[in-house]
Amino acid sequence: xxQALQKLASLSAPPPPIIEARGRTRxxxxxxxxxxxxxxxxxxxxxxxxSSWMATSFERSNGAKKGAEAARDQHMESDGxxxxxxxxxxxxxxxxxxxxxxxxxxxxxxxxLLDPEAFKDTIDLFVERYREKNISVVAGVEARGFIFxxxxxxxxxxxxxxxxxxxxxxxxxxxxxxxxxxxxxTMEMHVGAVQPGDRALVVDDLIATGGTLCAAIKLLxxxxxxxxxxxxxxxxxxxxxxxxxxxxxxxxxVSSDI
Amino acid sequence: MSADKDExxxxxxxxxxxxxxxxxxxxxxxxxxxxxxLLDPKAFKDTVDLFVERYKDRNISVVAGIEARGFIFxxxxxxxxxxxxxxxxxxxxxxxxxxxxxxxxxxxxxCLQMHVGAVQPQERALVVDDLIATGGTLCAAMNLLxxxxxxxxxxxxxxxxxxxxxxxxxxxxxxYVLVESH
Numbered sequence: 499x500x501q502a503l504q505k506l507a508s509l510s511a512p513p514p515p516i517i518e519a520r521g522r523t524r525x526x527x528x529x530x531x532x533x534x535x536x537x538x539x540x541x542x543x544x545x546x547x548x549s550s551w552m553a554t555s556f557e558r559s560n561g562a563k564k565g566a567e568a569a570r571d572q573h574m575e576s577d578g579x580x581x582x583x584x585x586x587x588x589x590x591x592x593x594x595x596x597x598x599x600x601x602x603x604x605x606x607x608x609x610x611l612l613d614p615e616a617f618k619d620t621i622d623l624f625v626e627r628y629r630e631k632n633i634s635v636v637a638g639v640e641a642r643g644f645i646f647x648x649x650x651x652x653x654x655x656x657x658x659x660x661x662x663x664x665x666x667x668x669x670x671x672x673x674x675x676x677x678x679x680x681x682x683x684t685m686e687m688h689v690g691a692v693q694p695g696d697r698a699l700v701v702d703d704l705i706a707t708g709g710t711l712c713a714a715i716k717l718l719x720x721x722x723x724x725x726x727x728x729x730x731x732x733x734x735x736x737x738x739x740x741x742x743x744x745x746x747x748x749x750x751x752v753s754s755d756i
Numbered sequence: 757m758s759a760d761k762d763e764x765x766x767x768x769x770x771x772x773x774x775x776x777x778x779x780x781x782x783x784x785x786x787x788x789x790x791x792x793x794l795l796d797p798k799a800f801k802d803t804v805d806l807f808v809e810r811y812k813d814r815n816i817s818v819v820a821g822i823e824a825r826g827f828i829f830x831x832x833x834x835x836x837x838x839x840x841x842x843x844x845x846x847x848x849x850x851x852x853x854x855x856x857x858x859x860x861x862x863x864x865x866x867c868l869q870m871h872v873g874a875v876q877p878q879e880r881a882l883v884v885d886d887l888i889a890t891g892g893t894l895c896a897a898m899n900l901l902x903x904x905x906x907x908x909x910x911x912x913x914x915x916x917x918x919x920x921x922x923x924x925x926x927x928x929x930x931x932y933v934l935v936e937s938h
Binding site for chain 1: 775777780781785789791794795796797800801805823824825827828829831832834835838839840841842843845849850851852871874875
């Protein structure tokens with residue numbers, strides 16, 4: 499056990515992130531706590547895992563399709579190139595193959611949380627974007643949205659509203675059902691937490707197909723809030739979740755093509 | 757120890773924001789709901805500040821938060837004191853290699869998991885959750901941390917239900933809470 503712990507504790511140096519010319523930081527080839535054999539298997543399975551994930555059928559949103567131009571605007575960019583903090587953030591995310599099921603390349607943000615500077619930089623990047631936007635509500639999607647949402651809310655002086663799986667919130671709730679790859683799930687929000695006219699930000703660690711974020715947007719809009727933007731650490735652009743948000747803007751720090 | 761007794765002027769605002777929901781999740785339980793505290797930015801900030809003031813000079817290198825409400829309070833504390841944040845989760849949620857600790861519920865049992873490699877031997881750890889009832893969950897959390905050689909410095913919760921004597925279940929480790937609810 500001790501040997502295993504020591505082995506896992508000594509991480510190999512991460513490869514540098516790939517910084518695209520237009521300023522969007524793309525995740526480097528995945529870095530795992532696992533062995534070289536795992537990494538070979540992961541690369542071999544990369545194409546297969548993406549196509550199996552994309553085999554999910556879901557309806558495209560009816561809203562305006564985000565063009566490439568708009569999409570680029572929603573990523574971290576400035577005239578001076580990518581923000582220097584992004585490289586460290588991107589490299590501290592680890593990818594776990596075949597989780598939660600075979601073929602899925604899971605983007606694990608827990609390794610970012612183990613680096614206090616990278617975690618702080620992540621929050622700072624969101625706070626810098628939102629603090630002058632009169633956001634009164636930060637809605638965080640259970641459970642990883644609970645890690646990023648509250649620090650942002652605290653820094654910008656907004657209330658934090660947890661969006662939860664069924665039967666977790668006590669008292670009166672409103673519910674929104676959404677599609678999964680197989681079947682449906684439900685998201686709940688407290689009645690009275692959000693008022694008409696509240697300006698809201700929705701936060702989660704990652705956007706894949708966009709189903710979860712879409713449900714969160716609907717809950718907020720049903721009570722009369724104005725969803726200003728959705729904010730995630732990671733986007734999987736090939737799953738086109740951005741399109742599913744309709745006319746709602748999406749801001750992400752890192753894009754991952756795996 | 758409870759900050760309630762210290763009569764910090766921020767305490768009244770915090771305590772008044774916690775709402776009690778009767779008969780949740782089942783009849784007879786008076787559920788202590790912290791979501792109303794989160795709707796008050798000043799009270800939420802004061803809550804975090806009280807913990808940060810206590811821990812910032814104690815060389816805490818790890819804040820472990822228990823899923824899911826510990827994820828709300830733990831990260832802001834970790835960020836403020838410069839510690840890493842480690843989520844302790846229900847089974848099947850953490851990807852990759854984990855260690856597990858079973859614990860007893862009123863009826864049946866549950867399990868808490870932590871990532872292998874997240875915490876190193878000798879690290880000084882704080883365990884955070886919104887509430888301590890019987891202490892079973894916190895005890896499991898402490899066991900996970902001690903299993904990998906960390907030192908649990910203290911457990912920190914917003915609320916304690918002292919009648920359930922959870923404090924006694926912490927293997928002698930200190931517990932710090934802001935509010936007691938009888």
